[in-house]
Amino acid sequence: MGKIIAFSNQKGGVGKTTSAINLSAYVASMGRKVLLLDFDPQGNASSGLGFEKNVISKNAYDLLMGDAGAKETVLPTSVKNLSMITANIDLAAAEVDLVNKQQRESVLKNALSSIKNDFDYIFIDCPPSLGLITLNALVACDEVIIPIQSEFFALEGLSQLMNTIKVIKQRPNLNPDITINGVILTMYDGRTTISKQVTEEIYKYFGNKIYTVPVPRNVKLVEAPSFGMPVSEHAPRSSGAVAYERLAQQFLKREEK
Numbered sequence: 001m002g003k004i005i006a007f008s009n010q011k012g013g014v015g016k017t018t019s020a021i022n023l024s025a026y027v028a029s030m031g032r033k034v035l036l037l038d039f040d041p042q043g044n045a046s047s048g049l050g051f052e053k054n055v056i057s058k059n060a061y062d063l064l065m066g067d068a069g070a071k072e073t074v075l076p077t078s079v080k081n082l083s084m085i086t087a088n089i090d091l092a093a094a095e096v097d098l099v100n101k102q103q104r105e106s107v108l109k110n111a112l113s114s115i116k117n118d119f120d121y122i123f124i125d126c127p128p129s130l131g132l133i134t135l136n137a138l139v140a141c142d143e144v145i146i147p148i149q150s151e152f153f154a155l156e157g158l159s160q161l162m163n164t165i166k167v168i169k170q171r172p173n174l175n176p177d178i179t180i181n182g183v184i185l186t187m188y189d190g191r192t193t194i195s196k197q198v199t200e201e202i203y204k205y206f207g208n209k210i211y212t213v214p215v216p217r218n219v220k221l222v223e224a225p226s227f228g229m230p231v232s233e234h235a236p237r238s239s240g241a242v243a244y245e246r247l248a249q250q251f252l253k254r255e256e257k
Contacts, residue, residue, distance in 0.1 A: 002116040002117050002118065002120060002121065003120070003122070003142050003143070004112065004116065004140055004141040004143075005121060005123050005141055005142065005144070005145055006123075006124040006126055006138055006140075006141040006144050007019060007020040007123065007124065007126060007146075007147060008126040008134060008138065008161060009128065009146055009148065009158070009161060010129055010160060011128060011149075011153070011154075011156070011158075013128075013149070014128075014147050014148060014149040014154070014186055014187075015147050015149060015187055016125065016128065017045050017125050018186070018221055018225075019145070019147045019184050019186060019244075020045055020123055020124075021036070021048050021049060021125075021230050022231055022241075022244040023123065023145075023244060023247060023248055023251065024036040024079075024121075024123045024230075025082055025230035025232050025233075025244075026230075026232055026247070026248030027121060027251065027252065028079050028080065028081035030249075031081065032081065032120040032252070033083075033119045033121075034081060034082050034083070034119060034121050034122075034123065035074065035082075035083045035085065035115070035119045035121070035123070036049070036077075036082065036083070036085075036122075036123050036125065037084075037085045037122060037123065037124045037125065038053075038059075038060060038085060038087035038125050039060055039087060039091070039108075039126055039134075040087060040091070040125055040127040040128075041087060041088070041089050041090070041091040041092035041127060042089075042127070043086065043087045043091075044125075045084075045087075046059075046087055047225065047228065048224070048230075049078070049079075049228060049229070049230070050078060050227075050229060051075070051084065051086050053086050053087065053088040056088075058072045058073045059073060059085065059086045059088060059090070060085050060087040060091050061087065061091045061093070061094055063111050064094050064097075064107055064108060064111065064136070065094070066111075069114065070111055070115040071115060073085045074115065078229060078233065079230060079233070091133065094132065094133055095132050095133060098132045098133075104132065104136075105132070105174055106136070106140075106174075107136055108136035108137060108139070108140040109136070109175075112140055124137045124140070126138075130160060130161065130164055135164075135168075138165065138168050138175065138178060139168060139174050139175045139178075140175075141178065143180065143181035144178065144179075144180055144181060145184060146158075146182075146183045146184070147183075148184070148185060148186065148202055150187055150189065150194075150214065151198060152194055152198065154198050155198070155201060155202070155205070165178060165180070180206070181209075182210065182211050182254070183202065183210045183211065184247065185199060185202065185210065185211070185214040188216050188217070189217055199214070211250055211251070212250065213246045213250055214243070215240065215243045218239050218240030218243075220234060220235035220238035220239075220240050220241065221238070223235070
């Protein structure tokens with residue numbers, strides 16, 4: 001049975017999309033069937049995997065609005081075993097368009113139900129906010145991965161996300177089974193005191209939920225999306241690529257224990 005995992009953090013610029021793209025690519029390259037759903041109106045995951053996001057006719061917005069079935073929106077990527085549902089700025093309208101829908105928090109969950117078992121993992125790249133789009137992702141998912149930047153403001157606002165997850169868990173009509181899969185430390189620089197201090201605080205808060213492979217600051221990780229490919233294809237020997245490969249291994253080891 002497939003598992004749906006949302007990448008969420010309402011703070012922008014924490015490496016959320018980078019983590020979603022690269023973990024998806026490596027897990028797929030390790031023989032698992034993966035779908036990456038771009039659920040951010042910025043569409044960065046879509047362009048990061050080489051899609052012309054504004055010319056694709058059936059995307060995440062059409063899926064949410066019921067204008068396309070899930071199977072119609074799934075596209076193959078350049079990575080073996082990795083498929084994608086793209087997004088563009090049209091998705092921003094969903095925040096308003098969903099308001100009058102029945103069971104508006106569960107629209108995505110219902111839309112993905114027909115394809116959930118076609119994949120080992122469906123990863124959702126959420127927007128950096130806690131609106132109706134993110135709420136739909138959190139209701140649809142089984143687990144949440146939280147990428148956190150190893151810098152001063154990392155923990156600021158994190159309590160808001162945790163409270164949202166708590167509320168969703170407490171309501172039987174939303175998602176009482178939602179859990180935290182893990183925390184990914186991004187943009188890590190072990191040479192700086194602040195990185196070490198923030199990491200200590202994150203460990204106090206999340207303990208063994210933290211993936212023990214931190215993702216370093218790495219220029220190749222930043223470059224890869226401009227070439228429309230994951231770092232595994234752009235610069236497989238770079239420190240960023242090595243980190244995400246090890247993360248994928250750790251992820252699968254935890255999953256398949």
